Amino acid sequence: MSIFDELSTEKVLSLYKRMTLLRRFEEHVYFLFLQGEIPGTVHQYQGQEAVAVGICDHLSHSDWITSTHRPHGHALAKGIKPREALAELYGKATGCCGGKGGSMHLGDPAVGMVPAIAIVGGGNSVVTGMGLAFKLRQTGQVAVCFFGEGATNEGAFHESLNFAAVQHLPIVFVCENNMYGASTAYHKVSLVENVADRARAYGINSEIVDGMDVLAVHKSGGDAISAVRSGKGPILLEYKTYRFVGHSRNDARGYRAKEEEALWKERDPIVRLRNTLIAEAGISEAVFDEIENEVKAELDEATEFARTSPDATPEQALEGVYA
Amino acid sequence: MTETGNNETIHENNFAENKRRLTISEALREAIAEEMRRDPSVFLIGEDIGVKGGFGGAFGVYLGLNEEFGPERIIDTPISEKAIAGAAIGAALMGMRPIADMQYADFLFECMDELVNQAAKMRYMSGGKMSVPMVMRAPVGTTNRGAQHGQCPESYFMHVPGLKVVCVSDAYHAKGILKSAIRDDNPVLVFEHKLLYGSKGRQQAGGFDLTTYVPAEEYLVPLGKAVVKRSGKDVTIIATHISLYRSLAAAEELAAQGIECEVIDPLSLVPLDTETLWQSVRKTGRLVIVHEDTLTGGWGAEIAALAADECHYSLESPIKRVATLDTPLPFAPIMEQAVVPSVERIRSVILSLFE
Numbered sequence: 001m002s003i004f005d006e007l008s009t010e011k012v013l014s015l016y017k018r019m020t021l022l023r024r025f026e027e028h029v030y031f032l033f034l035q036g037e038i039p040g041t042v043h044q045y046q047g048q049e050a051v052a053v054g055i056c057d058h059l060s061h062s063d064w065i066t067s068t069h070r071p072h073g074h075a076l077a078k079g080i081k082p083r084e085a086l087a088e089l090y091g092k093a094t095g096c097c098g099g100k101g102g103s104m105h106l107g108d109p110a111v112g113m114v115p116a117i118a119i120v121g122g123g124n125s126v127v128t129g130m131g132l133a134f135k136l137r138q139t140g141q142v143a144v145c146f147f148g149e150g151a152t153n154e155g156a157f158h159e160s161l162n163f164a165a166v167q168h169l170p171i172v173f174v175c176e177n178n179m180y181g182a183s184t185a186y187h188k189v190s191l192v193e194n195v196a197d198r199a200r201a202y203g204i205n206s207e208i209v210d211g212m213d214v215l216a217v218h219k220s221g222g223d224a225i226s227a228v229r230s231g232k233g234p235i236l237l238e239y240k241t242y243r244f245v246g247h248s249r250n251d252a253r254g255y256r257a258k259e260e261e262a263l264w265k266e267r268d269p270i271v272r273l274r275n276t277l278i279a280e281a282g283i284s285e286a287v288f289d290e291i292e293n294e295v296k297a298e299l300d301e302a303t304e305f306a307r308t309s310p311d312a313t314p315e316q317a318l319e320g321v322y323a
Numbered sequence: 324m325t326e327t328g329n330n331e332t333i334h335e336n337n338f339a340e341n342k343r344r345l346t347i348s349e350a351l352r353e354a355i356a357e358e359m360r361r362d363p364s365v366f367l368i369g370e371d372i373g374v375k376g377g378f379g380g381a382f383g384v385y386l387g388l389n390e391e392f393g394p395e396r397i398i399d400t401p402i403s404e405k406a407i408a409g410a411a412i413g414a415a416l417m418g419m420r421p422i423a424d425m426q427y428a429d430f431l432f433e434c435m436d437e438l439v440n441q442a443a444k445m446r447y448m449s450g451g452k453m454s455v456p457m458v459m460r461a462p463v464g465t466t467n468r469g470a471q472h473g474q475c476p477e478s479y480f481m482h483v484p485g486l487k488v489v490c491v492s493d494a495y496h497a498k499g500i501l502k503s504a505i506r507d508d509n510p511v512l513v514f515e516h517k518l519l520y521g522s523k524g525r526q527q528a529g530g531f532d533l534t535t536y537v538p539a540e541e542y543l544v545p546l547g548k549a550v551v552k553r554s555g556k557d558v559t560i561i562a563t564h565i566s567l568y569r570s571l572a573a574a575e576e577l578a579a580q581g582i583e584c585e586v587i588d589p590l591s592l593v594p595l596d597t598e599t600l601w602q603s604v605r606k607t608g609r610l611v612i613v614h615e616d617t618l619t620g621g622w623g624a625e626i627a628a629l630a631a632d633e634c635h636y637s638l639e640s641p642i643k644r645v646a647t648l649d650t651p652l653p654f655a656p657i658m659e660q661a662v663v664p665s666v667e668r669i670r671s672v673i674l675s676l677f678e
Contacts, residue, residue, distance in 0.1 A: 133417035
């Protein structure tokens with residue numbers, strides 16, 4: 001028995017490496033964005049890595065996810081290669097959506113991710129159909145809907161949760177409660193403190209979990225996905241988490257107290273797991289250095305790929321409107 | 324199996340007295356049942372569509388289907404249009420072929436986000452890797468129910484690249500084109516007029532028999548192929564739904580005055596059979612578009628703009644639109660009939676082109 005309950009040290013290290021990839025990818029994207037290499041805007045995922053990584057580790061490519069306007073982490077955790085994600089951010093023809101999607105619509109059916117839906121709550125209604133298809137075909141597939149606490153004040157959230165409940169659909173609704181919808185604090189727009197409480201209103205089981213602890217995410221996600229896969233109906237998981245960066249590119253975060261940010265930074269899921277691995281499993285600095293080097297090499301290669309890939313052509317803008 | 328938009332065939336069909344004649348409701352039901360038998364990925368989803376002892380959808384189109392296909396393939400939902408549309412889209416993305424149902428087309432506004440932001444754009448945003456093969460059926464048309472149960476919102480959807488828009492006006496074409504829509508790999512909205520479902524709307528339809536010949540053997544009617552309902556040399560009338568029948572009634576009256584109208588049912592607004600339309604307009608030199616949608620920004624405006632572009636030098640008079648006046652739909656029958664296109668209004672607008 002390992003110190004990580006059912007998980008081997010190798011598995012925990014792989015979660016650590018994946019979180020590191022998500023973090024470094026976002027830092028690198030921010031740098032490239034400031035350099036003017038990436039057009040448009042970016043909504044970044046730093047701080048929330050434990051959720052995407054802990055959940056997606058339980059999913060195969062035949063399981064599907066929906067994502068939001070903040071999809072980089074979900075895309076990488078679900079298996080989209082950094083080079084295809086980055087090329088998409090550059091608007092290149094080699095991007096996972098051929099340059100038609102961009103930062104807010106990353107997705108690829110090959111790994112089980114529909115183009116991320118950048119309308120708040122949009123994924124919540126579409127995911128019901130994915131679950132319905134799996135149920136009708138009795139395939140044992142599972143759909144996971146990632147959404148923020150902001151989506152829970154959209155009508156789509158309520159209609160979809162209720163419909164999924166009465167149809168016993170194989171869906172895990174994963175709420176990443178990072179406490180702010182853009183600049184608006186959740187407690188100012190909901191008298192119900194926990195999103196999980198809202199699930200109970202629809203007869204759905206729910207759980208509140210520390211979203212800054214990848215092992216807790218992994219455990220809760222694994223249990224929920226197994227239950228849903230075995231036909232027990234949908235579950236809602238609420239992960240309390242925090243984004244370390246602004247909502248989008250020009251956000252100076254004046255609406256959040258510096259003390260609050262500092263408090264959450266102390267709970268950085270990557271630093272926490274690193275400390276645990278050192279203290280409990282005796283992992284040496286050399287191992288972490290090696291992980292950093294491997295991640296850096298992958299991102300360097302991805303950047304080279306994105307930069308040198310052919311641009312999408314004006315003519316391609318006219319393709320793919322209809323099947 | 325035949326695939327036909329062939330005008331001679333249709334003409335023959337409409338006047339075949341001794342053959343199997345069906346209402347639009349019956350034809351749609353047959354189309355759905357045939358496609359569900361043929362393809363296990365086809366299923367129905369909507370409100371009050373399969374409830375035992377219920378009414379088979381708001382207008383009875385699904386009556387009897389629950390006995391054959393059961394609740395697995397006829398999914399009754401809560402009153403949740405966003406969930407209905409979202410579920411159809413998600414299932415279609417996963418390779419199913421859902422037929423979603425709106426009780427009234429007015430309720431489509433409840434799920435505009437799903438239709439416009441999701442259904443229409445998923446194929447494009449995915450770089451052509453995914454598709455949304457779904458049908459959304461929606462009844463249109465004013466029937467003394469006031470402002471929120473009678474609108475004809477097809478123009479909203481014609482505006483959205485990625486959606487296809489079908490308007491059915493007779494049983495033969497309704498059956499064939501619904502089957503094509505179900506097999507289409509894109510999201511298709513099928514608009515049906517409430518007064519045309521059965522045979523009871525005959526009076527409002529200018530006295531026309533609302534049943535048509537529907538062969539027992541299987542056939543498809545393609546999208547993007549207009550149907551010439553009446554041939555004429557003097558003026559082209561493009562109309563859908565009940566406005567099509569009122570236009571035919573006006574054409575009949577005008578024939579007595581020596582004006583020969585060519586009346587065309589576009590059948591689908593997206594894709595639009597511009598070849599058939601412009602061929603007619605170039606022949607007649609005059610164009611009138613008639614629809615029950617309101618005037619401003621209605622689909623008639625788009626056709627008028629296209630015709631001005633394509634047929635300008637063939638036109639002998641201004642392009643005219645006859646549409647519902649720019650008001651919400653009033654309840655009182657006397658006010659309602661004052662705002663929707665009547666046979667008399669259609670006739671007088673056409674007549675004005677020859678003064």
